[in-house]
């Protein structure tokens with residue numbers, strides 16, 4: 553990522569967002585949209601090692617569409633970054649997963665992480681987008697802003 557400036561990264565997020573707006577005009581299904589988001593982000597962002605969704609179903613977080621190595625299928629809580637995001641209802645950037653108390657390790661290669669809530673129109677968090685990097689401190693406010701704008705498209709009608 554050293555060769556990508558914050559402005560270049562923001563522009564890349566904008567392009568992905570605009571592409572998703574076009575793609576979603578013909579596809580309202582949330583699972584299909586989550587699959588499209590994870591595929592596009594994962595293959596366009598070199599600092600993404602695992603890219604995917606967990607859905608809140610009957611009090612547990614179940615893995616949804618994702619790209620990357622095999623991940624934990626169910627997060628029971630209460631520990632972990634994904635659950636902290638559900639409970640806090642805000643995005644979380646973890647620069648060093650080893651320093652995060654209660655971090656749930658699905659793959660030893662993950663070094664840093666960002667989790668963004670997926671909210672219904674009423675505001676309830678129904679899923680999260682989780683992105684792991686195999687590089688420490690890989691995520692910035694540019695990633696947060698870009699991912700929040702993209703995730704808002706998933707349940708938009």
Ligand code: SME
Pocket residue numbers: 602623624627631632633634635654655656657658662665682684
């Ligand atoms: N690290 C997450 C678990 C999911 S994996 O990173 C794919 C957590 O602490 O909730």
